[in-house]
Amino acid sequence: MKIVGISGSIVGSKTKTAMDYLTKEIAEKYPEAEYSLIDLANYNVQFSDGRNYLDYEGDTAFVTKEIMEADAIMIGTPIFQASIPATLKNIFDLLPVNAFRDKVVSILVTAGSSKHYLVAEQQLKPILSYMKAQIVQTYVFIEEKDFLRKKIVNDDVLFRITRLVEDTVFLTETYTKIRQEKEDKYDF
Incomplete structure:
Protein backbone atom coordinates (compact mmCIF):
# COMPACT_ATOMS: atom_id res chain seq x y z
CA MET A 1 0.00 0.00 0.00
CA LYS A 2 1.39 3.37 -1.04
CA ILE A 3 0.36 6.34 1.13
CA VAL A 4 1.31 9.91 0.28
CA GLY A 5 1.03 12.69 2.83
CA ILE A 6 0.75 16.27 1.61
CA SER A 7 1.67 19.23 3.78
CA GLY A 8 -0.35 21.76 1.83
CA SER A 9 1.33 25.08 2.52
CA ILE A 10 4.66 26.72 1.82
CA VAL A 11 4.56 28.86 5.00
CA GLY A 12 4.08 28.24 8.70
CA SER A 13 5.00 25.29 10.88
CA LYS A 14 1.83 23.92 12.47
CA THR A 15 0.62 21.79 9.56
CA LYS A 16 4.12 20.37 9.02
CA THR A 17 4.38 19.64 12.75
CA ALA A 18 1.05 17.78 12.70
CA MET A 19 2.05 15.87 9.56
CA ASP A 20 5.30 14.84 11.28
CA TYR A 21 3.23 13.27 14.09
CA LEU A 22 1.14 11.51 11.45
CA THR A 23 4.30 10.28 9.68
CA LYS A 24 5.66 8.88 12.95
CA GLU A 25 2.37 7.09 13.62
CA ILE A 26 2.41 5.42 10.20
CA ALA A 27 6.06 4.37 10.59
CA GLU A 28 5.39 2.81 14.00
CA LYS A 29 2.07 1.07 13.32
CA TYR A 30 2.28 0.29 9.60
CA PRO A 31 5.96 -0.18 8.68
CA GLU A 32 4.93 -2.30 5.69
CA ALA A 33 3.19 0.71 4.12
CA GLU A 34 5.19 2.68 1.58
CA TYR A 35 4.78 6.21 2.96
CA SER A 36 6.17 9.51 1.76
CA LEU A 37 5.47 13.06 2.85
CA ILE A 38 5.34 15.80 0.26
CA ASP A 39 5.94 19.11 2.03
CA LEU A 40 5.02 21.67 -0.62
CA ALA A 41 7.46 24.13 0.99
CA ASN A 42 10.29 21.93 -0.31
CA TYR A 43 9.15 21.89 -3.95
CA ASN A 44 8.95 24.42 -6.74
CA VAL A 45 5.53 23.52 -8.17
CA GLN A 46 4.37 25.40 -11.27
CA PHE A 47 0.91 26.93 -11.47
CA SER A 48 -1.54 24.82 -13.40
CA ASP A 49 -1.94 25.92 -17.01
CA GLY A 50 -4.35 23.22 -18.14
CA ARG A 51 -1.80 20.71 -19.46
CA ASN A 52 -1.99 17.03 -18.65
CA TYR A 53 -0.07 16.36 -15.43
CA LEU A 54 2.27 14.04 -17.37
CA ASP A 55 3.44 16.97 -19.51
CA TYR A 56 4.99 18.85 -16.59
CA GLU A 57 8.64 18.50 -15.61
CA GLY A 58 10.76 18.85 -12.48
CA ASP A 59 9.12 19.17 -9.08
CA THR A 60 5.66 19.55 -10.58
CA ALA A 61 5.97 16.23 -12.40
CA PHE A 62 7.37 14.51 -9.32
CA VAL A 63 4.61 15.74 -6.98
CA THR A 64 1.72 14.98 -9.34
CA LYS A 65 3.05 11.51 -10.25
CA GLU A 66 3.56 10.60 -6.59
CA ILE A 67 -0.04 11.56 -5.85
CA MET A 68 -1.41 9.71 -8.87
CA GLU A 69 0.49 6.52 -7.94
CA ALA A 70 -0.76 6.52 -4.33
CA ASP A 71 -3.43 4.22 -2.92
CA ALA A 72 -4.19 6.67 -0.12
CA ILE A 73 -3.55 10.37 0.37
CA MET A 74 -3.41 12.15 3.70
CA ILE A 75 -3.83 15.89 3.22
CA GLY A 76 -2.63 18.32 5.85
CA THR A 77 -3.74 21.90 5.34
CA PRO A 78 -3.80 25.13 7.28
CA ILE A 79 -6.74 27.49 6.98
CA PHE A 80 -5.86 30.96 5.72
CA GLN A 81 -8.52 33.68 5.42
CA ALA A 82 -11.25 31.04 5.90
CA SER A 83 -10.00 28.99 2.95
CA ILE A 84 -7.44 26.39 1.91
CA PRO A 85 -4.08 27.74 0.71
CA ALA A 86 -3.55 28.42 -2.99
CA THR A 87 -0.62 25.98 -3.02
CA LEU A 88 -2.95 23.10 -2.14
CA LYS A 89 -5.66 24.23 -4.56
CA ASN A 90 -3.01 24.39 -7.29
CA ILE A 91 -2.17 20.72 -6.67
CA PHE A 92 -5.83 19.85 -7.27
CA ASP A 93 -5.85 21.98 -10.43
CA LEU A 94 -2.78 20.17 -11.79
CA LEU A 95 -4.46 16.76 -11.50
CA PRO A 96 -7.15 15.23 -13.75
CA VAL A 97 -10.80 15.28 -12.68
CA ASN A 98 -10.75 11.56 -11.76
CA ALA A 99 -7.38 11.76 -10.00
CA PHE A 100 -8.67 10.33 -6.74
CA ARG A 101 -10.83 7.53 -8.16
CA ASP A 102 -10.11 4.36 -6.16
CA LYS A 103 -8.06 6.35 -3.63
CA VAL A 104 -8.82 6.93 0.03
CA VAL A 105 -8.23 10.53 1.11
CA SER A 106 -8.08 11.75 4.69
CA ILE A 107 -7.80 15.27 6.03
CA LEU A 108 -5.89 17.00 8.83
CA VAL A 109 -6.60 20.71 9.34
CA THR A 110 -4.72 23.31 11.38
CA ALA A 111 -6.38 26.62 12.12
CA GLY A 112 -5.95 29.63 14.34
CA SER A 113 -9.59 29.66 15.37
CA SER A 114 -12.40 27.19 16.02
CA LYS A 115 -14.50 29.29 13.62
CA HIS A 116 -12.72 27.64 10.69
CA TYR A 117 -13.81 24.06 11.39
CA LEU A 118 -16.29 24.05 8.50
CA VAL A 119 -13.74 24.93 5.82
CA ALA A 120 -12.93 21.23 5.38
CA GLU A 121 -16.64 20.41 5.07
CA GLN A 122 -17.59 23.25 2.75
CA GLN A 123 -14.48 23.61 0.59
CA LEU A 164 -7.13 9.03 11.36
CA VAL A 165 -4.14 6.89 10.39
CA GLU A 166 -5.97 3.69 11.43
CA ASP A 167 -9.12 4.66 9.54
CA THR A 168 -7.16 5.59 6.41
CA VAL A 169 -5.25 2.30 6.34
CA PHE A 170 -8.34 0.22 7.16
CA LEU A 171 -10.47 1.88 4.46
CA THR A 172 -7.68 1.56 1.90
CA GLU A 173 -7.34 -2.16 2.64
CA THR A 174 -11.12 -2.60 2.52
CA TYR A 175 -11.61 -0.77 -0.79
CA THR A 176 -8.65 -2.62 -2.33
CA LYS A 177 -10.16 -5.96 -1.32
CA ILE A 178 -13.60 -5.01 -2.69
CA ARG A 179 -12.10 -3.86 -6.01
CA GLN A 180 -10.06 -7.05 -6.28
CA GLU A 181 -13.13 -9.23 -5.63
CA LYS A 182 -15.04 -7.37 -8.35
CA GLU A 183 -12.16 -7.77 -10.82
CA ASP A 184 -11.83 -11.49 -10.02
CA LYS A 185 -15.41 -12.04 -11.22
CA TYR A 186 -14.33 -11.32 -14.80
CA ASP A 187 -12.83 -14.14 -16.85
CA PHE A 188 -10.26 -12.07 -18.73
Whole structure:
Protein backbone atom coordinates (compact mmCIF):
# COMPACT_ATOMS: atom_id res chain seq x y z
CA MET A 1 0.00 0.00 0.00
CA LYS A 2 1.39 3.37 -1.04
CA ILE A 3 0.36 6.34 1.13
CA VAL A 4 1.31 9.91 0.28
CA GLY A 5 1.03 12.69 2.83
CA ILE A 6 0.75 16.27 1.61
CA SER A 7 1.67 19.23 3.78
CA GLY A 8 -0.35 21.76 1.83
CA SER A 9 1.33 25.08 2.52
CA ILE A 10 4.66 26.72 1.82
CA VAL A 11 4.56 28.86 5.00
CA GLY A 12 4.08 28.24 8.70
CA SER A 13 5.00 25.29 10.88
CA LYS A 14 1.83 23.92 12.47
CA THR A 15 0.62 21.79 9.56
CA LYS A 16 4.12 20.37 9.02
CA THR A 17 4.38 19.64 12.75
CA ALA A 18 1.05 17.78 12.70
CA MET A 19 2.05 15.87 9.56
CA ASP A 20 5.30 14.84 11.28
CA TYR A 21 3.23 13.27 14.09
CA LEU A 22 1.14 11.51 11.45
CA THR A 23 4.30 10.28 9.68
CA LYS A 24 5.66 8.88 12.95
CA GLU A 25 2.37 7.09 13.62
CA ILE A 26 2.41 5.42 10.20
CA ALA A 27 6.06 4.37 10.59
CA GLU A 28 5.39 2.81 14.00
CA LYS A 29 2.07 1.07 13.32
CA TYR A 30 2.28 0.29 9.60
CA PRO A 31 5.96 -0.18 8.68
CA GLU A 32 4.93 -2.30 5.69
CA ALA A 33 3.19 0.71 4.12
CA GLU A 34 5.19 2.68 1.58
CA TYR A 35 4.78 6.21 2.96
CA SER A 36 6.17 9.51 1.76
CA LEU A 37 5.47 13.06 2.85
CA ILE A 38 5.34 15.80 0.26
CA ASP A 39 5.94 19.11 2.03
CA LEU A 40 5.02 21.67 -0.62
CA ALA A 41 7.46 24.13 0.99
CA ASN A 42 10.29 21.93 -0.31
CA TYR A 43 9.15 21.89 -3.95
CA ASN A 44 8.95 24.42 -6.74
CA VAL A 45 5.53 23.52 -8.17
CA GLN A 46 4.37 25.40 -11.27
CA PHE A 47 0.91 26.93 -11.47
CA SER A 48 -1.54 24.82 -13.40
CA ASP A 49 -1.94 25.92 -17.01
CA GLY A 50 -4.35 23.22 -18.14
CA ARG A 51 -1.80 20.71 -19.46
CA ASN A 52 -1.99 17.03 -18.65
CA TYR A 53 -0.07 16.36 -15.43
CA LEU A 54 2.27 14.04 -17.37
CA ASP A 55 3.44 16.97 -19.51
CA TYR A 56 4.99 18.85 -16.59
CA GLU A 57 8.64 18.50 -15.61
CA GLY A 58 10.76 18.85 -12.48
CA ASP A 59 9.12 19.17 -9.08
CA THR A 60 5.66 19.55 -10.58
CA ALA A 61 5.97 16.23 -12.40
CA PHE A 62 7.37 14.51 -9.32
CA VAL A 63 4.61 15.74 -6.98
CA THR A 64 1.72 14.98 -9.34
CA LYS A 65 3.05 11.51 -10.25
CA GLU A 66 3.56 10.60 -6.59
CA ILE A 67 -0.04 11.56 -5.85
CA MET A 68 -1.41 9.71 -8.87
CA GLU A 69 0.49 6.52 -7.94
CA ALA A 70 -0.76 6.52 -4.33
CA ASP A 71 -3.43 4.22 -2.92
CA ALA A 72 -4.19 6.67 -0.12
CA ILE A 73 -3.55 10.37 0.37
CA MET A 74 -3.41 12.15 3.70
CA ILE A 75 -3.83 15.89 3.22
CA GLY A 76 -2.63 18.32 5.85
CA THR A 77 -3.74 21.90 5.34
CA PRO A 78 -3.80 25.13 7.28
CA ILE A 79 -6.74 27.49 6.98
CA PHE A 80 -5.86 30.96 5.72
CA GLN A 81 -8.52 33.68 5.42
CA ALA A 82 -11.25 31.04 5.90
CA SER A 83 -10.00 28.99 2.95
CA ILE A 84 -7.44 26.39 1.91
CA PRO A 85 -4.08 27.74 0.71
CA ALA A 86 -3.55 28.42 -2.99
CA THR A 87 -0.62 25.98 -3.02
CA LEU A 88 -2.95 23.10 -2.14
CA LYS A 89 -5.66 24.23 -4.56
CA ASN A 90 -3.01 24.39 -7.29
CA ILE A 91 -2.17 20.72 -6.67
CA PHE A 92 -5.83 19.85 -7.27
CA ASP A 93 -5.85 21.98 -10.43
CA LEU A 94 -2.78 20.17 -11.79
CA LEU A 95 -4.46 16.76 -11.50
CA PRO A 96 -7.15 15.23 -13.75
CA VAL A 97 -10.80 15.28 -12.68
CA ASN A 98 -10.75 11.56 -11.76
CA ALA A 99 -7.38 11.76 -10.00
CA PHE A 100 -8.67 10.33 -6.74
CA ARG A 101 -10.83 7.53 -8.16
CA ASP A 102 -10.11 4.36 -6.16
CA LYS A 103 -8.06 6.35 -3.63
CA VAL A 104 -8.82 6.93 0.03
CA VAL A 105 -8.23 10.53 1.11
CA SER A 106 -8.08 11.75 4.69
CA ILE A 107 -7.80 15.27 6.03
CA LEU A 108 -5.89 17.00 8.83
CA VAL A 109 -6.60 20.71 9.34
CA THR A 110 -4.72 23.31 11.38
CA ALA A 111 -6.38 26.62 12.12
CA GLY A 112 -5.95 29.63 14.34
CA SER A 113 -9.59 29.66 15.37
CA SER A 114 -12.40 27.19 16.02
CA LYS A 115 -14.50 29.29 13.62
CA HIS A 116 -12.72 27.64 10.69
CA TYR A 117 -13.81 24.06 11.39
CA LEU A 118 -16.29 24.05 8.50
CA VAL A 119 -13.74 24.93 5.82
CA ALA A 120 -12.93 21.23 5.38
CA GLU A 121 -16.64 20.41 5.07
CA GLN A 122 -17.59 23.25 2.75
CA GLN A 123 -14.48 23.61 0.59
CA LEU A 124 -12.12 20.64 0.79
CA LYS A 125 -14.56 17.73 0.86
CA PRO A 126 -16.54 18.99 -2.18
CA ILE A 127 -13.32 19.26 -4.21
CA LEU A 128 -12.26 15.77 -3.18
CA SER A 129 -15.71 14.35 -3.93
CA TYR A 130 -15.69 15.97 -7.36
CA MET A 131 -12.32 14.31 -8.00
CA LYS A 132 -13.88 10.92 -7.04
CA ALA A 133 -12.09 10.38 -3.71
CA GLN A 134 -13.23 7.90 -1.08
CA ILE A 135 -13.09 10.36 1.82
CA VAL A 136 -12.45 9.35 5.41
CA GLN A 137 -15.45 11.12 6.93
CA THR A 138 -13.91 12.21 10.21
CA TYR A 139 -10.99 14.57 9.94
CA VAL A 140 -8.58 15.97 12.49
CA PHE A 141 -9.05 19.65 13.31
CA ILE A 142 -6.25 21.22 15.35
CA GLU A 143 -6.41 24.73 16.79
CA GLU A 144 -3.65 27.15 17.66
CA LYS A 145 -4.12 26.41 21.38
CA ASP A 146 -3.18 22.73 20.77
CA PHE A 147 0.41 23.69 19.88
CA LEU A 148 3.26 24.88 22.06
CA ARG A 149 6.79 25.42 20.74
CA LYS A 150 6.19 23.35 17.60
CA LYS A 151 4.74 20.43 19.54
CA ILE A 152 1.18 19.20 19.91
CA VAL A 153 0.26 19.44 23.59
CA ASN A 154 -3.32 18.17 23.46
CA ASP A 155 -3.52 14.39 24.02
CA ASP A 156 -6.95 14.25 22.38
CA VAL A 157 -5.44 15.61 19.16
CA LEU A 158 -2.74 12.92 19.25
CA PHE A 159 -5.44 10.27 19.75
CA ARG A 160 -7.39 11.67 16.78
CA ILE A 161 -4.26 11.57 14.59
CA THR A 162 -3.77 7.92 15.56
CA ARG A 163 -7.40 7.19 14.69
CA LEU A 164 -7.13 9.03 11.36
CA VAL A 165 -4.14 6.89 10.39
CA GLU A 166 -5.97 3.69 11.43
CA ASP A 167 -9.12 4.66 9.54
CA THR A 168 -7.16 5.59 6.41
CA VAL A 169 -5.25 2.30 6.34
CA PHE A 170 -8.34 0.22 7.16
CA LEU A 171 -10.47 1.88 4.46
CA THR A 172 -7.68 1.56 1.90
CA GLU A 173 -7.34 -2.16 2.64
CA THR A 174 -11.12 -2.60 2.52
CA TYR A 175 -11.61 -0.77 -0.79
CA THR A 176 -8.65 -2.62 -2.33
CA LYS A 177 -10.16 -5.96 -1.32
CA ILE A 178 -13.60 -5.01 -2.69
CA ARG A 179 -12.10 -3.86 -6.01
CA GLN A 180 -10.06 -7.05 -6.28
CA GLU A 181 -13.13 -9.23 -5.63
CA LYS A 182 -15.04 -7.37 -8.35
CA GLU A 183 -12.16 -7.77 -10.82
CA ASP A 184 -11.83 -11.49 -10.02
CA LYS A 185 -15.41 -12.04 -11.22
CA TYR A 186 -14.33 -11.32 -14.80
CA ASP A 187 -12.83 -14.14 -16.85
CA PHE A 188 -10.26 -12.07 -18.73
